[in-house]
Amino acid sequence: MTFKNLEKIAPFVFIGPAVIILFLIVIFPMVYSIGISLSEWNLMRGGNWKFVGLRNYYYTFFQDPDFYTSLKVTLIYVATAVGLELLLGLGVALLLNRPLKKIGIMRTILVIPTTMTPVVVGIIWRLLYNPELGVLNYFLELFGFQKLNWLGDPNLALPSVIMADIWEWTPFMALILLAGLQSLPKEPFEASIVDGASYLQLFRYITFPLLLPTLIVALLLRVMDAFKTFDLIFVLTKGGPGLSTELLSFYTYKYGFKFFHMGRASALSYILFLILFVITQFFLKYYRSGEE
């Protein structure tokens, strides 16, 4: 091939490999998964696929009350955890958005929960929540309260997992929002201070509107991640007690790799996929409007 020809196909040489790999290892399996979701196929019992049409979806939507429980738990989890993380993260970001001497070290500390292995986060909180030897119950007793069965009580398990999630991800929110705050233009603030605006007015009319794009990006990123939460549940509660912490991702995993009911698991995974697809579209639209 001549130099000119090689130059002509350059876009394909550069971009092609990535696209081909993504097609082979993401898109093709996902299409294959549609096929599985339309079949009756139990890995344990062996045998072949049996095409059953939409029966798996029908079962999930109309005959499986556990699905709705799991969906409800997931929505409560995502809304509460991400909501609180956003509020607390904004608080921390505002707190640190001052001339501080040790801001470098503070940033390094903030990133610890975010980049720590999620399984280790689960282990840490299991240690803290342990009803017999956990330090949280020790503090409760110290201040004269009753010990709590943090992860074993059906009413308390979900809030406990949410608290671990908040510990893990609030610093992430704070880091992003802090970066957002520090990149805001200075002029509107100076002008309003000269005009005698109070701190709250500054926040309400200047900081918040200017920070909103960053806030939305952080929020959407977190919502998408929270829907996928799996590791924390696996280590802390395995979905229990009962179904009180059964997030959709864990429920899907259980159908696939505990019951080996691949058809139903694939149907469930497509429902989760569609929920995330819709949120992703919002994110992409928002991201794109910012780029253009």
Place this chain on the structure above:
Amino acid sequence: MNISLGKRKTVNFFLAIITIVVFVFILFPPLMLFMTSIKRNVDALRYPPVWIFRPIGSNYLEIFNLIPFGNYLINSLIVATISTFLALFIGSMAAYGLTRFQFRRSKDLSFWILSIRMTPPVASIIPIFIIMRTLKLLDSPIALVIAYFTFNIPFAVWLLRSFFLEIPREIEESAMVDGCSSYSTFFRISLPLIAPGLAATGIFTFIFSWNEFLFALILTGTRAQTVPVALTGFIRETGIMWSHMAAAGVLAMVPMILFTALAQKNLVKGLTMGAIK
């Protein structure tokens, strides 16, 4: 400003207190893990918790004998390293191509790649498990390398894309005028220019691969197991081996914390895939 100096001092004092509380709240849990890891098992199981004890380091050595923790560390290291280099190679080529060649729908292609990043892992693991099973790749590091490297490509493309966009066009154009092909411009000019970006991207993809749990749980058995899966192995029917699990947990997380300290400058960019600079 007409706030008195005294009032301002009180406000700053309270803000300092809140800041300290926030950081204690962040640091306390990992510190508890570290404390447990240097306690003898009897001390770790004592209630009320003992705060003063003779620290020991033997838990860190014992985990290598109790379970083949060394093998798991090596597995994690191999899988994370190889998948990071592959993702950087394929990802940087694609990122360069997407920022330099303007063709119809090149923007759509970029966003299509980004959207793949959002696929829930539990949805892709089912078909991938079945495919790997058919290919007889279960419990082999190859399966994990393939999975991690692929799922890191969208991240790498997007982060590197933001670095390539920062290179002034003129530098590349003058190389082209001097007779460089796109290929040699890429390897000799552009890639070296974004070296810090490559390093930051690599650090992130390494951390993602090191920390990943679901794929490792399902695609590996005893041989190819990685550290996160091995950690959950300390939770047994007979009880949890707290101090050993804590020691293994510390070993799993410390390298990642050191790594992120290296990527400090590009941290937020990395955490948001370039959406926020």
